[in-house]
Amino acid sequence: MQNHPVIELDRVTKVYPLPAGDVIALDGISLRIEEGEFIAIMGPSGCGKSTLLNQIGSLDVPTSGDLFIDRRNIREMDDRELTTLRLTSIGYIFQKFNLIPLLTAYENVEYPYILRHRHPDTTGHVTRLLAGMGIDEALSSHKPPELSGGQQQRVAIARALVNDPKTLLCDEPTGNLDSKTGEQIMEMLKDLNDQGRTIIMVTHDPAVAEYADRTITLRDGRMLV
Amino acid sequence: MRGDIIFQLSVRSVRLHFLRSVLAALGIVIGVVAIASMGMMGANMTLSVTEELSDMANILVVNAYTGGGGGGMMRIGGGGSSGNDNYLSDDNFEDIKRIASKYGLVYALYSDSDIIEIGSDTGRATIYGLDPAVMPEILTLTDGAYPKSTNSVLIGPQLAERWELKIGSRIDIGDSDEGSTTTVRVVGILEERGMSMDLSTDSAIVGTEKLFIGIYDTEGEYGQVTIVLDDIDDADTVTGEIEDELNKKEDVVTVSDSSRMMETITSTLGTLTAFVMAIAGISLIVAAVSIFNVMMMSVTERIREIGILRSIGTQKEEVRRMFIYEAAILGIVGAGIGAVASLVLGYLFVLIMVGTTEYFFAPASVMYVPMAMIIGVIICIISGVYPAWRAADLDPIEALRAE
Ligand SMILES: Nc1ncnc2c1ncn2[C@@H]1O[C@H](COP(=O)(O)OP(=O)(O)OP(=O)(O)O)[C@@H](O)[C@H]1O
Numbered sequence A: 001m002q003n004h005p006v007i008e009l010d011r012v013t014k015v016y017p018l019p020a021g022d023v024i025a026l027d028g029i030s031l032r033i034e035e036g037e038f039i040a041i042m043g044p045s046g047c048g049k050s051t052l053l054n055q056i057g058s059l060d061v062p063t064s065g066d067l068f069i070d071r072r073n074i075r076e077m078d079d080r081e082l083t084t085l086r087l088t089s090i091g092y093i094f095q096k097f098n099l100i101p102l103l104t105a106y107e108n109v110e111y112p113y114i115l116r117h118r119h120p121d122t123t124g125h126v127t128r129l130l131a132g133m134g135i136d137e138a139l140s141s142h143k144p145p146e147l148s149g150g151q152q153q154r155v156a157i158a159r160a161l162v163n164d165p166k167t168l169l170c171d172e173p174t175g176n177l178d179s180k181t182g183e184q185i186m187e188m189l190k191d192l193n194d195q196g197r198t199i200i201m202v203t204h205d206p207a208v209a210e211y212a213d214r215t216i217t218l219r220d221g222r223m224l225v
Numbered sequence B: 001m002r003g004d005i006i007f008q009l010s011v012r013s014v015r016l017h018f019l020r021s022v023l024a025a026l027g028i029v030i031g032v033v034a035i036a037s038m039g040m041m042g043a044n045m046t047l048s049v050t051e052e053l054s055d056m057a058n059i060l061v062v063n064a065y066t067g068g069g070g071g072g073m074m075r076i077g078g079g080g081s082s083g084n085d086n087y088l089s090d091d092n093f094e095d096i097k098r099i100a101s102k103y104g105l106v107y108a109l110y111s112d113s114d115i116i117e118i119g120s121d122t123g124r125a126t127i128y129g130l131d132p133a134v135m136p137e138i139l140t141l142t143d144g145a146y147p148k149s150t151n152s153v154l155i156g157p158q159l160a161e162r163w164e165l166k167i168g169s170r171i172d173i174g175d176s177d178e179g180s181t182t183t184v185r186v187v188g189i190l191e192e193r194g195m196s197m198d199l200s201t202d203s204a205i206v207g208t209e210k211l212f213i214g215i216y217d218t219e220g221e222y223g224q225v226t227i228v229l230d231d232i233d234d235a236d237t238v239t240g241e242i243e244d245e246l247n248k249k250e251d252v253v254t255v256s257d258s259s260r261m262m263e264t265i266t267s268t269l270g271t272l273t274a275f276v277m278a279i280a281g282i283s284l285i286v287a288a289v290s291i292f293n294v295m296m297m298s299v300t301e302r303i304r305e306i307g308i309l310r311s312i313g314t315q316k317e318e319v320r321r322m323f324i325y326e327a328a329i330l331g332i333v334g335a336g337i338g339a340v341a342s343l344v345l346g347y348l349f350v351l352i353m354v355g356t357t358e359y360f361f362a363p364a365s366v367m368y369v370p371m372a373m374i375i376g377v378i379i380c381i382i383s384g385v386y387p388a389w390r391a392a393d394l395d396p397i398e399a400l401r402a403e
């Protein structure tokens, strides 16, 4: 099977115009990410890692340069299409878990499913996903604040997977976890990568970056080669 | 989590901030109650007045022409207008009688308002002077008999109750400080008559013409002439004939029937009701401000949550809908409670202010409840539009960075 890039960046630049002067968060990043790759993005704080991930996750549109997701130029997509892309093709995993506090663990995972299918899950898909992450039915009915950090991150991973996206974007997924829990989460991500999912992960931790096939290092918005 | 997930989120947000939501909805409750009960009160007044007036559709009242508009509220009951120099003369009365007596009963009425003294108490009442022969035809007694002598009078039930008057009680008419009082004796109590086209006797004193002329020396200066028609269908004919005859050269008389009065009263009550409802509506504006405030708070508190929702694929329009739902829930709950409360309070209001709840459940009355509810809900939704729009337009990245 011939690999083709799921994500392609062509001289992507992101400038934040501020009263004190423009901040160039990304400065001409060109990058090809093949399907099934596991990529770690590293670099000092403020170098533009999250900014890069936000562009890839179509939460933001580059100031200049082109970004292709599944060969579609996101510049040609409106907000509605970008939102649909986030719902169906990309799974997000955040450092702060970012579960919806009003919903139970189960409902948090089911939420993107309902947004996409317009009806609740009757197939047991959500329950299976949660079980796969080690969250049993009793825990599923808890609200996020009642769960430990590791449990919340597992729920967040289940949520990211519920619409079966090709790509997972993780912004310091282990940043708020102790090293042992972090390791478990990384094992899970590794398994998901082995199943064929593309993973792009920002991290500070070289040990965490070890799980990746390839590491990209950023400095002041540029890629070090 | 069944059904609409966006709606579920709105419901939970309202529930999470239950007290705050209840307080915001309270404004809507008050607004809905105010509008609905004012509207119902107006409607009930109109309905009961209309009903009473249509009972006397067979009555025509002829007054001296006073120039301008003619008719109107001031003419209700004909009496009480002391200081009015416009009288009908004996000639007028004779002319009217000649024209109208073949259609029904025609009688002239003296009326004035004066100070009365009962024992040591002083008050004011309308005094009517009537032909004793006419009295049994138009007035019903609950007690006593019709006056046979000059100093005998009939009194209305409200007057009797207020002054604790009985058959045989004495009333001094006139101001004793000015030295000229006439003492009369109550010989009969009138039946409650309510609002009326021709004369309002409920709190009046009705004496003979002779008594009236004796006190006021106004022989041949009638306040009004009344025609009680045998057949309602003659109203236009009689009105036309009288006007043709008496107003040939110049306008001398005005003939009013109850339909014209009904129109005036209905439209006056309508204006009044609209005005009072508009004032009640101000409470809804206050409510709108508090809903707006609560919605803005909800948006501000949930910026991060909005960022999460957006980042995992929630459309702008869905976020907007979530907050509009929230405002609508507050509105619907508030309007629902308001509706129940306005049925209860409105009923009491109408009972106290109108005196009867006979028409309370008439469509024209209860329709104010759904109307006020709809206004309340719409106001809520409008108050939620800007906050919802703000929420939906947040930049997802900025929102995610919020604490
Ligand atoms: N919304 C914004 N407005 C203005 N400047 C911003 C904005 N977001 C990021 N920046 C700036 O862009 C640069 C890159 O930020 P970014 O968040 O991508 O860094 P990072 O590599 O993720 O850092 P960290 O490791 O601390 O998370 C920083 O200098 C930051 O101040």
Ligand SMILES: [Mg+2]
Pocket: A049, A050, A051, A171
């Ligand atoms: Mg970052």
